[in-house]
Amino acid sequence: MSHHVVIIGGGFGGLAAARALRRKDGIRVTLIDRENYHLFQPLLYQVASGGLSPANIAYPLRTIFKKHKNVSVLLGEVVDIDLDSRCVILANGAGAGGAGGEESDGDSSENRVPYDSLILAAGAVNHYFGNEAWEKVAPGLKTIEDAKAIRRRIFLSFERAERENDEARRSALCTFVVVGAGATGVELAGAIREIAVHTLREEFRRIQPDNARVLLVEHADRVLPPYDAKLSGCAEKSLRKMGVEVWTGAKVTALHDDRVEIEKDGKRECIETENVLWAAGIAASPLAGMLAGKTGTKLARGGRFPVESDLTIPGHPEVFAIGDMTHLMRENDKLVPGVAPAAMQQGEFAAKVIEARVREREAPARFKYIDRGSMATIGRAAAVAEIGKLRFDGYPAWLAWLFLHVMMLVTFQNRILVLVQWAWNYLSWSRSARLITRDGRPGAE
Amino acid sequence: MSHHVVIIGGGFGGLAAARALRRKDGIRVTLIDRENYHLFQPLLYQVASGGLSPANIAYPLRTIFKKHKNVSVLLGEVVDIDLDSRCVILANGAGAGGAGGEESDGDSSENRVPYDSLILAAGAVNHYFGNEAWEKVAPGLKTIEDAKAIRRRIFLSFERAERENDEARRSALCTFVVVGAGATGVELAGAIREIAVHTLREEFRRIQPDNARVLLVEHADRVLPPYDAKLSGCAEKSLRKMGVEVWTGAKVTALHDDRVEIEKDGKRECIETENVLWAAGIAASPLAGMLAGKTGTKLARGGRFPVESDLTIPGHPEVFAIGDMTHLMRENDKLVPGVAPAAMQQGEFAAKVIEARVREREAPARFKYIDRGSMATIGRAAAVAEIGKLRFDGYPAWLAWLFLHVMMLVTFQNRILVLVQWAWNYLSWSRSARLITRDGRPGAE
Numbered sequence: 082m083s084h085h086v087v088i089i090g091g092g093f094g095g096l097a098a099a100r101a102l103r104r105k106d107g108i109r110v111t112l113i114d115r116e117n118y119h120l121f122q123p124l125l126y127q128v129a130s131g132g133l134s135p136a137n138i139a140y141p142l143r144t145i146f147k148k149h150k151n152v153s154v155l156l157g158e159v160v161d162i163d164l165d166s167r168c169v170i171l172a173n174g175a176g177a178g179g180a181g182g183e184e185s186d187g188d189s190s191e192n193r194v195p196y197d198s199l200i201l202a203a204g205a206v207n208h209y210f211g212n213e214a215w216e217k218v219a220p221g222l223k224t225i226e227d228a229k230a231i232r233r234r235i236f237l238s239f240e241r242a243e244r245e246n247d248e249a250r251r252s253a254l255c256t257f258v259v260v261g262a263g264a265t266g267v268e269l270a271g272a273i274r275e276i277a278v279h280t281l282r283e284e285f286r287r288i289q290p291d292n293a294r295v296l297l298v299e300h301a302d303r304v305l306p307p308y309d310a311k312l313s314g315c316a317e318k319s320l321r322k323m324g325v326e327v328w329t330g331a332k333v334t335a336l337h338d339d340r341v342e343i344e345k346d347g348k349r350e351c352i353e354t355e356n357v358l359w360a361a362g363i364a365a366s367p368l369a370g371m372l373a374g375k376t377g378t379k380l381a382r383g384g385r386f387p388v389e390s391d392l393t394i395p396g397h398p399e400v401f402a403i404g405d406m407t408h409l410m411r412e413n414d415k416l417v418p419g420v421a422p423a424a425m426q427q428g429e430f431a432a433k434v435i436e437a438r439v440r441e442r443e444a445p446a447r448f449k450y451i452d453r454g455s456m457a458t459i460g461r462a463a464a465v466a467e468i469g470k471l472r473f474d475g476y477p478a479w480l481a482w483l484f485l486h487v488m489m490l491v492t493f494q495n496r497i498l499v500l501v502q503w504a505w506n507y508l509s510w511s512r513s514a515r516l517i518t519r520d521g522r523p524g525a526e
Numbered sequence: 527m528s529h530h531v532v533i534i535g536g537g538f539g540g541l542a543a544a545r546a547l548r549r550k551d552g553i554r555v556t557l558i559d560r561e562n563y564h565l566f567q568p569l570l571y572q573v574a575s576g577g578l579s580p581a582n583i584a585y586p587l588r589t590i591f592k593k594h595k596n597v598s599v600l601l602g603e604v605v606d607i608d609l610d611s612r613c614v615i616l617a618n619g620a621g622a623g624g625a626g627g628e629e630s631d632g633d634s635s636e637n638r639v640p641y642d643s644l645i646l647a648a649g650a651v652n653h654y655f656g657n658e659a660w661e662k663v664a665p666g667l668k669t670i671e672d673a674k675a676i677r678r679r680i681f682l683s684f685e686r687a688e689r690e691n692d693e694a695r696r697s698a699l700c701t702f703v704v705v706g707a708g709a710t711g712v713e714l715a716g717a718i719r720e721i722a723v724h725t726l727r728e729e730f731r732r733i734q735p736d737n738a739r740v741l742l743v744e745h746a747d748r749v750l751p752p753y754d755a756k757l758s759g760c761a762e763k764s765l766r767k768m769g770v771e772v773w774t775g776a777k778v779t780a781l782h783d784d785r786v787e788i789e790k791d792g793k794r795e796c797i798e799t800e801n802v803l804w805a806a807g808i809a810a811s812p813l814a815g816m817l818a819g820k821t822g823t824k825l826a827r828g829g830r831f832p833v834e835s836d837l838t839i840p841g842h843p844e845v846f847a848i849g850d851m852t853h854l855m856r857e858n859d860k861l862v863p864g865v866a867p868a869a870m871q872q873g874e875f876a877a878k879v880i881e882a883r884v885r886e887r888e889a890p891a892r893f894k895y896i897d898r899g900s901m902a903t904i905g906r907a908a909a910v911a912e913i914g915k916l917r918f919d920g921y922p923a924w925l926a927w928l929f930l931h932v933m934m935l936v937t938f939q940n941r942i943l944v945l946v947q948w949a950w951n952y953l954s955w956s957r958s959a960r961l962i963t964r965d966g967r968p969g970a971e
Contacts, residue, residue: 083749087838116961116962117681117685117960117961117962118961134579134580134581134582134959135961135963136579136959136960136961137579139961141729141731141960141961143726143730144729147727147728147729148728152732153731155688155689155728156685156686156688156689156962157684157689171689182720225961225963226963229963236562240562240601241601243600243601244600244601244602244616282592283590283593284586284588284589284592284599285588286595286598462757475680498943498946498947498950501943502943505943514579515562515581515586516561516562516563516564516580516581516584516586516670516672517561517563517601517906518580518671518674
């Protein structure tokens with residue numbers, strides 16, 4: 082009987098683990114995800130800003146593993162994990178993510194998935210620091226659905242402004258507040274200004290889209306806080322040049338349907354807007370909390386689960402947790418960052434340990450994160466990058482960013498299509514994927 | 527003061543009218559649509575079957591007219607037309623198509639749009655022949671949202687089957703019933719078999735997708751009833767070769783969540799399935815009915831408005847109605863068909879009449895439909911075409927279909943991207959746009 086590895090989550094970490102275990106004799110893998118696709122999250126802001134279609138950055142998990150007969154893919158939502166009997170319990174029906182009536186399937190489905198080894202790679206969700214009601218007003222950007230909601234909001238605002246006679250309301254409709262100046266916030270703010278200044282140029286008859294106001298609000302004293310201070314300065318300069326108002330040392334204190342209150346330098350400002358986008362924080366998947374309850378572990382900041390140095394959970398060497406849902410200190414007393422390369426390295430590490438155990442070889446004892454650098458893009462042909470000791474910005478950083486992200490896209494097809502789309506966008510300033518589609522249409526299934 | 531032409535609907539008819547009036551001195555145009563894009567409906571089945579992304583077949587209306595300063599685009603839903611004071615009345619707020627809270631905008635929006643000439647081109651909606659409750663069970667295929675709902679249904683069914691232990695339920699999940707064997711029904715049925723046999727090949731571990739049963743149910747005695755009988759025969763043969771069960775002379779008598787009842791040759795059959803797709807009929811937009819009430823006109827079959835031979839409505843020479851919402855006999859006592867070329871010719875005709883009146887020249891008195899032929903595709907490299915006296919099928923017809931549809935796509939960009947996508951799909955049998963996304967996600971706006 083082969084060793085059965087169950088992987089929860091088809092993000093960067095889970096995918097890397099499954100790939101490392103494909104074609105391995107004596108091991109079979111079941112990859113469970115709530116979605117039927119792997120999402121290339123670093124480009125999600127491109128969908129939110131109408132530059133790419135969802136299918137350009139999402140690829141069916143089944144297709145990735147079709148040739149690897151020892152890998153099965155299951156569409157399902159994990160509701161419980163029985164650590165003692167080594168079983169993952171799924172919600173009834175496939176695709177339980179909330180689509181309503183279709184999910185109540187009776188109990189004939191295969192709901193218990195037993196495992197020999199388990200890799201938890203469930204990722205992170207948007208986090209509102211105790212103000213969860215803000216989610217409705219200020220959508221975050223973690224899923225395809227989030228991206229489409231933001232896209233709808235941005236483009237619908239300009240449409241509504243075009244029909245609005247009241248000047249104050251018109252300017253409120255053309256005001257966008259992005260909360261959080263990490264990579265996602267910086268990318269979003271830059272993209273919205275590009276839409277306003279270039280994409281929508283000449284398209285409206287009553288409003289001037291390039292008058293749109295874009296505020297980037299950041300609690301820390303500079304944008305891109307995890308980066309080198311000099312690069313933060315470059316990024317801020319690029320943002321200002323594009324017309325983004327950068328408010329550092331500022332904090333959102335209240336969020337309403339039609340306005341946001343911001344505290345800056347001890348003063349309260351009230352901005353009238355219906356367009357607040359949330360890029361201020363993420364927290365670990367709720368599975369981290371469930372695991373903590375079962376193992377009597379105290380969660381770390383952001384609800385992250387503190388794993389052992391070999392990525393296992395206390396008392397269960399057969400259970401690994403990796404990626405954004407975990408908390409792990411490096412030898413230099415810095416955290417392993419919540420980025421795709423870290424999750425991928427962890428997935429590969431867990432796979433290596435499991436294979437070593439199955440082969441009864443010595444397993445590596447300690448996960449070591451190799452920092453290959455990080456980069457963020459600010460807009461057309463502007464970016465910042467840190468690679469080893471190297472710090473650079475502007476066009477070279479943007480080219481590096483572009484090259485790296487296109488290369489990382491999973492499939493040949495997506496690479497080519499995304500390149501064609503980008504080449505076109507770059508030459509024409511257009512964003513053709515800016516459909517205002519309706520989620521939650523009445524009468525839809 | 528320039529002559530103001532208001533066009534309701536940015537489909538093929540409305541778009542053709544607006545294009546014919548762009549850059550015309552002394553005329554300004556306002557194009558009103560509920561969506562911010564023109565939808566290339568003939569390829570909607572490609573979105574429903576995961577071959578293309580929505581943005582590949584939808585193009586922002588504003589972009590189409592950005593260079594034509596005499597054309598304005600308004601996103602809005604028409605709720606009334608005041609024929610006496612010559613005013614179109616819009617619902618409050620832009621994008622009133624049903625997205626909930628955002629729409630109640632107060633009344634400061636520009637809700638009354640006065641016109642000198644009006645062109646109604648509101649198209650058609652799905653029609654269930656008095657069984658409107660069936661819409662929930664059997665989605666039609668008229669909008670992007672419809673296409674995504676069908677895509678979700680098809681791919682989710684296979685996922686659920688993979689998790690299902692009960693054999694009867696598993697085979698119900700892998701049974702698809704397409705109602706109506708017009709062009710849309712034939713295309714959908716063919717596409718589903720292709721998905722089952724080729725696209726999903728090797729991707730599942732427990733089920734055999736190529737065992738999926740696809741039934742095409744048609745009330746008439748042959749598929750593609752408007753076509754030449756010989757071509758119908760070719761199409762049916764192609765469908766059967768692909769593994770589609772063709773049931774002609776058959777009628778749906780009841781539709782439930784988990785089964786459909788079909789009457790054929792006096793016998794009642796009950797098919798267990800949760801996948802019924804509706805391609806059996808469309809009816810005119812409700813605006814046709816509103817117009818009928820205001821003018822005391824009796825609607826024709828399918829709720830279509832019977833227009834005068836110059837496409838105007840009785841008693842109002844300044845109001846034109848065109849395309850799928852209208853009913854018009856040709857000189858040969860045949861109907862002008864509800865196809866894109868007819869709507870486009872009508873839009874151009876209405877524009878010509880309006881311009882002639884503005885210039886005080888003689889206007890053409892009677893619309894004449896020029897039938898340039900029709901074609902339908904059945905699957906990979908199979909189609910039927912009628913062009914003049916010419917009838918052909920198979921690969922040449924498919925090439926003609928492909929060429930014509932790519933050429934008809936509005937913009938340069940979409941043509942190239944769609945070609946690349948299709949070339950890839952053709953070579954690889956893949957369908958990468960098969961995301962199971964969630965409409966109606968709880969917590970979405």
